[in-house]
Amino acid sequence: xxxxxxxxxxxxxxxxxxxRGIIFEYLSLGASVLGIFALAxxxxxxxxxxxxxxxxxxxxxxxxxxTLVVPFLAFCLYSARDREVTRRAVTVAGGGLVAVAAVxxxxxxxxxxxxxxNWQLAYLFVVVxxxxxxxxxxxxxxxxxxxxxxLVGRLIGGAAIGLAFSVLFLVFDERLWFLAxxxxxxxxxxxxxxxxxxxxxxxxxAALPVSLxxxxxxxxxxxxxxxxxxxTFIYLWTLAIPIAxxxxxxxxxxxxxxxALAAGGVPLALAAVVGLFGRAIGLGVGGPxxxxxxxxxxxxxxxxxxxxxxxxxxxxxxxxxxLLVGGALxxxxxxETFGIPxxxxxxxxxxxxEAPSRNARDAGLYPAIVGSVIIIAMVAVLSFVxxxxxxxxxxxxxxxxGVVGALTxxxxxxxxxxxxxxxxxxxxxxxxxxxxxxxxGFGTAVTVSLTLSLLILPITIISAQEAIRxxxxxxxxxxxxxxxxxxxxxxxxxxxxxxxxILTGTIxxxxxxxxxxxxxxxxxxxxxxFSAPSSLFSKFSAMPMQIYAWANFPQAEFxxxxxxxxxxTLLTILVGxxxxxxxxxxxxxxxx
Amino acid sequence: MASSHDADxxxxxxxxxxxxxxxxGALALAGCTETEGEDGSDGSDGSDGSDGSDGSDGSDGSDGSDGSDxxxxxxxxxxxxxxxxxxxxxxxxFAADNPEVSIDISSTGSGGGFSNFFCVxxxxxxxxxxxxxxxEEELCADNGVEYVELVAATDALTVVINNxxxxxxxxxxxxxxxxxxxxxxxxWSDVRDEWxxxxxxxxxxxxxxxxxxxxxxxxxxxxxxTDDYQATEQDNTIASGVEGxxxxxxxxxxxxxxxxxxxxxxxxxxxxxxxxxxxxxxASSGEYAPLSRPLFTYPSIESLGEEHVAEFARYFVSQTTNxxxxxxxxxxxxxxxxxxEEQMGILEDAxxxxxx
Numbered sequence: 024x025x026x027x028x029x030x031x032x033x034x035x036x037x038x039x040x041x042x043r044g045i046i047f048e049y050l051s052l053g054a055s056v057l058g059i060f061a062l063a064x065x066x067x068x069x070x071x072x073x074x075x076x077x078x079x080x081x082x083x084x085x086x087x088x089x090t091l092v093v094p095f096l097a098f099c100l101y102s103a104r105d106r107e108v109t110r111r112a113v114t115v116a117g118g119g120l121v122a123v124a125a126v127x128x129x130x131x132x133x134x135x136x137x138x139x140x141n142w143q144l145a146y147l148f149v150v151v152x153x154x155x156x157x158x159x160x161x162x163x164x165x166x167x168x169x170x171x172x173x174l175v176g177r178l179i180g181g182a183a184i185g186l187a188f189s190v191l192f193l194v195f196d197e198r199l200w201f202l203a204x205x206x207x208x209x210x211x212x213x214x215x216x217x218x219x220x221x222x223x224x225x226x227x228x229a230a231l232p233v234s235l236x237x238x239x240x241x242x243x244x245x246x247x248x249x250x251x252x253x254x255t256f257i258y259l260w261t262l263a264i265p266i267a268x269x270x271x272x273x274x275x276x277x278x279x280x281x282x283a284l285a286a287g288g289v290p291l292a293l294a295a296v297v298g299l300f301g302r303a304i305g306l307g308v309g310g311p312x313x314x315x316x317x318x319x320x321x322x323x324x325x326x327x328x329x330x331x332x333x334x335x336x337x338x339x340x341x342x343x344x345x346l347l348v349g350g351a352l353x354x355x356x357x358x359e360t361f362g363i364p365x366x367x368x369x370x371x372x373x374x375x376x377e378a379p380s381r382n383a384r385d386a387g388l389y390p391a392i393v394g395s396v397i398i399i400a401m402v403a404v405l406s407f408v409x410x411x412x413x414x415x416x417x418x419x420x421x422x423x424x425g426v427v428g429a430l431t432x433x434x435x436x437x438x439x440x441x442x443x444x445x446x447x448x449x450x451x452x453x454x455x456x457x458x459x460x461x462x463x464g465f466g467t468a469v470t471v472s473l474t475l476s477l478l479i480l481p482i483t484i485i486s487a488q489e490a491i492r493x494x495x496x497x498x499x500x501x502x503x504x505x506x507x508x509x510x511x512x513x514x515x516x517x518x519x520x521x522x523x524x525i526l527t528g529t530i531x532x533x534x535x536x537x538x539x540x541x542x543x544x545x546x547x548x549x550x551x552x553f554s555a556p557s558s559l560f561s562k563f564s565a566m567p568m569q570i571y572a573w574a575n576f577p578q579a580e581f582x583x584x585x586x587x588x589x590x591x592t593l594l595t596i597l598v599g600x601x602x603x604x605x606x607x608x609x610x611x612x613x614x615x
Numbered sequence: 616m617a618s619s620h621d622a623d624x625x626x627x628x629x630x631x632x633x634x635x636x637x638x639x640g641a642l643a644l645a646g647c648t649e650t651e652g653e654d655g656s657d658g659s660d661g662s663d664g665s666d667g668s669d670g671s672d673g674s675d676g677s678d679g680s681d682g683s684d685x686x687x688x689x690x691x692x693x694x695x696x697x698x699x700x701x702x703x704x705x706x707x708x709f710a711a712d713n714p715e716v717s718i719d720i721s722s723t724g725s726g727g728g729f730s731n732f733f734c735v736x737x738x739x740x741x742x743x744x745x746x747x748x749x750x751e752e753e754l755c756a757d758n759g760v761e762y763v764e765l766v767a768a769t770d771a772l773t774v775v776i777n778n779x780x781x782x783x784x785x786x787x788x789x790x791x792x793x794x795x796x797x798x799x800x801x802x803w804s805d806v807r808d809e810w811x812x813x814x815x816x817x818x819x820x821x822x823x824x825x826x827x828x829x830x831x832x833x834x835x836x837x838x839x840x841t842d843d844y845q846a847t848e849q850d851n852t853i854a855s856g857v858e859g860x861x862x863x864x865x866x867x868x869x870x871x872x873x874x875x876x877x878x879x880x881x882x883x884x885x886x887x888x889x890x891x892x893x894x895x896x897x898a899s900s901g902e903y904a905p906l907s908r909p910l911f912t913y914p915s916i917e918s919l920g921e922e923h924v925a926e927f928a929r930y931f932v933s934q935t936t937n938x939x940x941x942x943x944x945x946x947x948x949x950x951x952x953x954x955x956e957e958q959m960g961i962l963e964d965a966x967x968x969x970x971x
Contacts, residue, residue: 249650250649250650252649253649378707378710379703379707381700381703381704381707381944381945382944465691465732465737466719466721544723547693547721547731547737548721549719549720549721550699550719551703551706551720551721552717552718552719553706553710553711553717553718553719554714554717554718556717557717561689561717562689562719564719572699574849574851575696575850576700577700577850577870577871577873577874577875577946578874579874579875582851
């Protein structure tokens with residue numbers, strides 16, 4: 024090993040491999056930069072079109088930059104508490120301004136006009152956006168930043184989940200849910216709680232059957248009973264109260280009973296008052312949806328506030344929402360006072376709440392958003408259940424050898440191949456099987472969700488299998504050695520370990536499902552609908568369908584403005600969905 | 616989940632909170648209730664019934680006929696992508712006036728709509744940019760689907776060239792046919808000697824499109840359509856293809872050019888009486904021949920038996936003369952009063968047949 028000749032050869036070899044290594048490294052870098060750059064340019068232009076930034080006055084940008092972005096960045100720096108980071112951020116922001124302005128002017132002078140961009144926008148996208156991302160990352164590592172982002176995240180996330188619920192209740196019968204909850208879930212929970220309290224295992228075991236009987240009973244009672252509480256009361260009783268109770272229990276587990284009552288009760292009271300009397304006392308908001316949103320955002324926020332005060336660290340971070348709202352208000356005030364023209368953004372309140380129209384300015388995406396949300400919720404449930412069940416069976420239950428093993432391998436190969444089948448083919452399958460043979464109807468939510476579930480099922484199964492396979496065998500053997508049955512091992516050891524990996528696969532697959540158009544066209548989903556669907560068997564449209572139709576409209580306003588706004592909406596919902604799943608996954612990873 | 620070690624403290628809170636829950640629930644039950652039937656206009660249940668998804672609501676199914684003041688139900692429309700903008704503009708207004716009627720429109724192409732949806736009884740209307748064809752008639756007859764033909768508007772099929780193309784701004788129908796027939800001319804100079812020695816780049820409608828059928832029938836006739844072209848259902852693709860190459864040519868419905876007049880140049884067509892540019896006037900007067908074509912919609916007679924479908928069909932015909940909508944917003948030629956009266960007559964007969 025250590026002779027002279029050997030060393031010489033090794034050195035010579037090292038010389039060559041270093042050059043190749045360097046070339047390889049830079050080629051990989053180049054490839055990734057090219058891909059990301061192309062995507063970034065596309066997204067920048069879509070954003071510019073969607074918010075009409077090209078026509079925005081630089082003064083407007085400057086106003087909000089000063090009132091909103093600068094304080095936010097300052098907050099991040101304050102939270103990071105690192106001189107080095109501050110120095111870097113200031114250098115980048117200042118130097119970037121000069122550099123972008125210089126480079127941009129040079130390109131415009133020597134190369135040619137860059138369409139729909141000016142140097143202010145270029146600065147925004149090239150310097151401010153990445154800098155904000157970096158500082159958010161650095162800020163979140165400090166306690167105030169973590170607290171601030173946690174609070175804002177709970178506010179936004181809770182509101183989004185509340186809205187998603189109210190969308191789902193457009194097609195799912197809330198009265199049936201009310202009965203199922205009252206007759207099934209509540210008695211079941213009672214039985215479970217009683218069993219836990221009195222250490223009676225019979226009561227705990229009875230909880231599930233009691234719930235099931237109650238739910239079945241509810242289906243029959245629904246046909247007979249004609250008088251129900253109003254929707255607001257149903258939401259209050261079936262959703263807001265249990266959430267508040269859960270919040271109170273969480274706080275109570277940390278010790279304080281008064282705080283627990285406050286954490287559950289205050290948001291509940293607020294939600295109930297606004298939901299029931301909001302319109303009547305002239306708040307402008309009210310009704311069942313307001314109740315849902317307030318309850319779902321309020322309870323987590325209250326619980327979080329309690330924890331922050333309990334820990335007593337980074338309490339200043341709670342000022343972040345105030346800072347953001349204050350900044351936005353200040354910006355609006357300045358814009359109003361000095362009469363700075365505001366950009367005519369295509370993404371707006373009416374775009375999200377109105378039906379499609381022939382006039383680009385009136386056009387909205389509401390029915391398609393509702394359609395997509397309902398479809399994706401059903402697809403998530405269906406593909407998760409089916410995918411996890413299949414992968415658990417394939418990994419934990421079937422034999423590896425013999426005839427069964429050979430069959431399993433055949434099945435594996437088929438599943439892997441199915442993942443590569445074009446989506447149009449799944450569309451045909453859905454058309455033939457669900458729409459025609461089983462009679463679920465053309466383009467209904469049921470047909471569309473079943474088709475999309477089939478489409479992503481192979482991906483879900485394969486990734487779930489990988490996750491289950493990566494659980495160390497030692498854990499299984501250990502569990503076996505303790506005398507656990509296979510079901511107990513799967514439930515208590517394998518699935519909790521594999522859960523983060525399974526979620527990752529499902530997230531990726533759902534991202535594909537929400538953007539699919541071809542199978543939707545095949546099963547006859549509508550291009551345009553004018554009102555939100557009212558049942559699972561009414562005709563659905565989905566965001567990609569409507570965006571595709573708009574891209575083909577003769578008017579340029581549709582092809583640029585409205586389509587861009589649609590794309591931004593679709594991406595926002597996708598990112599929101601993935602963000603929720605990633606948070607869940609990270610929490611699961613930390614927990615295990 | 617709650618752990619058991621501090622069961623005592625939890626128990627009390629839980630009992631208290633359960634009491635609170637029960638109180639609130641009782642309040643909810645006693646205080647604010649509503650009874651189904653009173654709130655038929657609530658939306659969630661009224662439309663359930665007509666969808667037939669909820670068996671128990673069978674009695675509500677007659678909603679449409681007894682409540683003549685408020686229509687409800689769903690209307691399914693598929694078919695031509697050319698008629699799609701017109702139909703969705705009309706549907707938008709109708710849906711705004713009748714919030715209980717849910718209308719959905721799919722842009723499938725005339726042929727796709729007939730064969731996949733209309734003639735198998737899935738849709739109430741099929742839009743078409745050419746009359747229904749014999750094999751489609753057969754399919755409809757096999758499935759027992761009866762229909763009437765209504766003229767929706769007139770379109771001027773527009774042949775477009777690049778803005779830099781200054782030689783081919785006028786063409787005879789014969790020259791057009793030479794460019795598009797099945798053994799098509801390869802070079803511009805093959806069509807007319809003074810035109811340049813450059814290859815012709817063709818962008819046209821896909822063969823599922825009614826535009827394709829109409830173009831073949833009225834320009835090439837027996838000679839058929841060339842395969843050597845970029846086929847698409849998207850007018851947008853045709854326009855950007857033509858915009859991108861000086862020696863390109865394409866054709867599509869008038870609306871796209873009407874809304875994007877700077878992007879590309881229309882060709883004036885000479886049918887023996889001198890070149891005529893496509894426009895709302897020349898199409899309406901019939902001067903722009905042979906490329907001005909009627910657009911159709913085909914309601915199914917069975918569907919017209921339902922009041923909300925019949926009412927929508929009446930509304931549609933009444934809107935075909937609305938200049939703001941048909942010409943201004945969409946870019947087609949509105950029907951004349953006479954045509955409208957005639958179509959209304961056909962429609963009323965069909966409705967009578969369906970409902971009588």
